[in-house]
Amino acid sequence: MKVHNFNAGPSVLPNEVLYKASKALIDFEGSGMSILEIGHRTEPFIAVMDEARNLVRELMQLDDDFEVLFLHGGATTQFMQVPMNLLESSETAAYVDTGVWSNKAIKEAKVFGYVDVVASSKESNYNHIPKQFTIPPQASYLHITTNNTIYGTQWHMTPVTDVPLVADMSSDIMSRSMDFNKYSLIYAGVQKNMGAAGATMVAVRKSILGKVSSRKIPGIMDYRNHIENGSMLNTPPVFAVYISMLTLRWLKEQGGIPAIEKINDKKAALLYDEIDHNPLFRGTVVKEDRSKMNACFIMDKPEMEEEFLKFCKKEDIVGIKGHRLSGGFRVSMYNALPYESVEVMVEAMKYFSLKKA
Amino acid sequence: MKVHNFNAGPSVLPNEVLYKASKALIDFEGSGMSILEIGHRTEPFIAVMDEARNLVRELMQLDDDFEVLFLHGGATTQFMQVPMNLLESSETAAYVDTGVWSNKAIKEAKVFGYVDVVASSKESNYNHIPKQFTIPPQASYLHITTNNTIYGTQWHMTPVTDVPLVADMSSDIMSRSMDFNKYSLIYAGVQKNMGAAGATMVAVRKSILGKVSSRKIPGIMDYRNHIENGSMLNTPPVFAVYISMLTLRWLKEQGGIPAIEKINDKKAALLYDEIDHNPLFRGTVVKEDRSKMNACFIMDKPEMEEEFLKFCKKEDIVGIKGHRLSGGFRVSMYNALPYESVEVMVEAMKYFSLKKA
Numbered sequence: 001m002k003v004h005n006f007n008a009g010p011s012v013l014p015n016e017v018l019y020k021a022s023k024a025l026i027d028f029e030g031s032g033m034s035i036l037e038i039g040h041r042t043e044p045f046i047a048v049m050d051e052a053r054n055l056v057r058e059l060m061q062l063d064d065d066f067e068v069l070f071l072h073g074g075a076t077t078q079f080m081q082v083p084m085n086l087l088e089s090s091e092t093a094a095y096v097d098t099g100v101w102s103n104k105a106i107k108e109a110k111v112f113g114y115v116d117v118v119a120s121s122k123e124s125n126y127n128h129i130p131k132q133f134t135i136p137p138q139a140s141y142l143h144i145t146t147n148n149t150i151y152g153t154q155w156h157m158t159p160v161t162d163v164p165l166v167a168d169m170s171s172d173i174m175s176r177s178m179d180f181n182k183y184s185l186i187y188a189g190v191q192k193n194m195g196a197a198g199a200t201m202v203a204v205r206k207s208i209l210g211k212v213s214s215r216k217i218p219g220i221m222d223y224r225n226h227i228e229n230g231s232m233l234n235t236p237p238v239f240a241v242y243i244s245m246l247t248l249r250w251l252k253e254q255g256g257i258p259a260i261e262k263i264n265d266k267k268a269a270l271l272y273d274e275i276d277h278n279p280l281f282r283g284t285v286v287k288e289d290r291s292k293m294n295a296c297f298i299m300d301k302p303e304m305e306e307e308f309l310k311f312c313k314k315e316d317i318v319g320i321k322g323h324r325l326s327g328g329f330r331v332s333m334y335n336a337l338p339y340e341s342v343e344v345m346v347e348a349m350k351y352f353s354l355k356k357a
Numbered sequence: 358m359k360v361h362n363f364n365a366g367p368s369v370l371p372n373e374v375l376y377k378a379s380k381a382l383i384d385f386e387g388s389g390m391s392i393l394e395i396g397h398r399t400e401p402f403i404a405v406m407d408e409a410r411n412l413v414r415e416l417m418q419l420d421d422d423f424e425v426l427f428l429h430g431g432a433t434t435q436f437m438q439v440p441m442n443l444l445e446s447s448e449t450a451a452y453v454d455t456g457v458w459s460n461k462a463i464k465e466a467k468v469f470g471y472v473d474v475v476a477s478s479k480e481s482n483y484n485h486i487p488k489q490f491t492i493p494p495q496a497s498y499l500h501i502t503t504n505n506t507i508y509g510t511q512w513h514m515t516p517v518t519d520v521p522l523v524a525d526m527s528s529d530i531m532s533r534s535m536d537f538n539k540y541s542l543i544y545a546g547v548q549k550n551m552g553a554a555g556a557t558m559v560a561v562r563k564s565i566l567g568k569v570s571s572r573k574i575p576g577i578m579d580y581r582n583h584i585e586n587g588s589m590l591n592t593p594p595v596f597a598v599y600i601s602m603l604t605l606r607w608l609k610e611q612g613g614i615p616a617i618e619k620i621n622d623k624k625a626a627l628l629y630d631e632i633d634h635n636p637l638f639r640g641t642v643v644k645e646d647r648s649k650m651n652a653c654f655i656m657d658k659p660e661m662e663e664e665f666l667k668f669c670k671k672e673d674i675v676g677i678k679g680h681r682l683s684g685g686f687r688v689s690m691y692n693a694l695p696y697e698s699v700e701v702m703v704e705a706m707k708y709f710s711l712k713k714a
Contacts, residue, residue, distance in 0.1 A: 002386070002389055002390075003389035003390060005390055005394055007394065008396070009396075009592070009593055010393060010395060010396060010397060010592070012390075012394055013391060014391055015395055017687075018391050019383070021382055021393075022379045022382040022383050023379075025375055025378055025379040025382060030358070032359055032524050032673065032675075033359075033360060033369075034361055034375050034426070036367060036375070036378075036553035036554075036600065037362055037364065037367060037368060037369055037370055038364070038367060038373065039364050039366075039367060039663055039676060040367060040554065044468070044534070065413070072429045072431055072434065072555075072594075073419055073429040073431040073577070073594055074428050074429060074591045075591075076577050076591035076592075077429065077430070077577050077591075079400070079577065080575040080576075080577050080578065081573075084575075095604060098389075104576070107576060108576060108577070111573045111575050120453075126633060127595040138440055140430050159406055164529060169655055170613060172525070188575065189592060191592060191595075195394035196596060197393075197397065197592045197593065198429075198556075198595065198596060198597055199555075199593035199595055202437045217438075217468075217470045218436050218437040218465050218468050219436075219437075219461070219464060219465060220430070220433050220437050220465070221437065226610070227548035233433070234431045234432075234434075235366070235367065235427075235431055235433075235546060235548060235554050236554065237554055237555035237594060237597065238367055238548075238553065238554040238555065238597060239554070239555060239597070240594065240596070240597075243393065261493075279452070316389065318389075318390070319396060337627035339565050
């Protein structure tokens with residue numbers, strides 16, 4: 001029995017990834033050892049790490065200036081590591097504030113230098129992506145959060161700027177075609193679209209590193225050390241990297257990002273169409289900025305929400321309660337979520353609505 | 358088929374942990390979801406995290422001033438995080454240098470303040486633990502590495518000092534009874550005696566925190582934030598924490614640290630006895646400082662080493678090649694390594710020796 005898993009992250013993974021990993025937990029490729037028991041400096045694991053890094057490069061079509069790393073620490077550690085490596089203590093980085101995650105990034109950057117919040121949608125409870133803003137030409141970089149899980153917003157354009165562009169893509173990485181080469185540093189906790197909690201993917205241009213002179217960077221935080229050591233500066237999160245490799249392999253077999261994007265578009269269209277036509281529900285986000293990963297909506301009669309949640313639970317629908325900051329519902333539709341699960345969700349909305357009519 | 362796994366880490370785990378985890382990868386406690394697919398803020402996972410933290414407290418018999426955390430980043434991140442939280446930029450921390458890992462810790466501490474290396478066994482290639490040294494009474498803390506995997510040395514006493522004692526116990530945590538309450542901060546990458554790569558255990562006294570005023574500590578690096586958030590400041594390495602919980606549960610079922618220590622003593626005695634009596638082999642470490650976790654030894658005729666390695670491989674003995682800095686062999690005997698594996702190892706040494714006689 002498999003539920004319909006709309007969790008915001010950690011979230012649904014492809015069945016074949018789980019089955020393969022489950023077997024590798026007992027015996028990894030006939031080694032007589034579990035994937036958890038093999039040395040990380042042995043050939044079989046180096047092959048896993050290299051394949052994971054190469055699949056990121058290939059699927060995102062990154063140019064040669066990029067290096068791909070799998071690190072510990074989650075995107076939250078990147079909130080600190082990015083300014084530590086890129087922001088002089090006397091200089092200013094530009095950040096766009098699109099919610100909780102942007103704010104955490106801003107807070108950590110202020111530990112290291114100055115921050116200019118060039119735009120914010122805070123006043124409207126982050127229901128849209130700010131589009132009119134000026135980026136100071138002397139900014140060390142511009143930081144954006146491409147998808148905002150809590151509010152259900154997503155950048156559908158890339159800011160045009162001459163300063164290095166840095167993006168937290170934790171919740172929509174690998175879900176849609178983008179010109180990733182417009183960015184200078186991309187990071188993502190892998191636990192949504194490219195694996196399970198415990199690893200963080202960083203794609204960084206070598207050419208932007210080594211320019212900060214106002215502080216000593218601890219060895220473990222310096223991207224250059226990780227690059228030099230093939231993403232194995234210390235014992236990597238072996239199993240999390242293995243799951244990422246399997247998930248990326250699965251994505252490639254599906255046809256890569258363009259193919260999964262088509263399915264993601266179909267899933268989002270199906271759900272938003274129901275939200276827009278069902279009289280009981282209402283989307284909370286400005287239409288043009290709706291996220292295709294996380295759809296946030298409420299009920300016109302909030303007192304019905306509890307009942308709808310219970311109804312969904314009986315249908316094996318899991319993880320749709322909205323974040324406490326947004327209320328209502330949040331339906332996450334990451335790459336591994338089957339189209340059929342969205343159909344079940346929409347059927348539940350339709351049926352509940354008829355029952356109440 | 359299961360090999361005899363003497364890997365230095367990641368390393369052997371209890372079979373029942375692997376089987377349980379393998380099942381949870383498909384369906385976690387009847388949830389219809391994999392352990393990789395559940396939300397980390399859901400009750401079932403909070404229960405896992407709490408049980409893991411409580412088991413550490415119980416097994417190590419930590420007093421109430423201690424808080425137990427499971428963090429990202431490996432012990433290498435602690436090399437940075439410890440001085441960041443405990444060392445004023447104008448003050449000095451004392452470190453004992455017992456090899457590569459101590460040195461890495463020393464290097465990171467120097468980013469934040471001054472370091473006084475109060476003792477070192479470097480001149481004898483780290484073949485012993487220094488015992489005669491003075492700890493400056495004004496040192497912010499004294500840092501030791503209780504077990505040194507590369508050289509096969511181990512502290513068999515605890516330094517007596519009034520300054521806070523900090524220890525990297527990555528490679529012998531949970532393997533022997535100690536008065537852990539003599540320490541102020543204990544950290545360990547969990548991938549040797551308490552789980553798989555991807556999580557780091559930190560046990561820290563609340564009373565030593567919050568005293569550094571010469572720097573801003575990034576939010577993700579401040580132990581107090583992790584304590585306040587129940588070790589869930591950000592998405593934790595869910596699966597690695599789960600594996601730790603299962604491994605600690607297994608240890609408790611074995612009778613806890615005193616029971617496993619007896620077995621570890623027996624395993625070490627069996628192997629070192631063979632090293633000392635077999636004419637082909639010779640231990641590299643001063644006897645009184647030998648590690649019960651990692652036995653390092655060489656052959657009197659180095660040209661035979663390759664042949665012995667090949668012979669062992671045929672006997673399904675894995676992971677005994679010494680670190681390049683020590684040469685020869687390193688046989689790691691962590692908690693989960695069965696006594697029978699050491700018997701097989703010793704038999705191989707005996708048989709090889711007879712063949713060569």
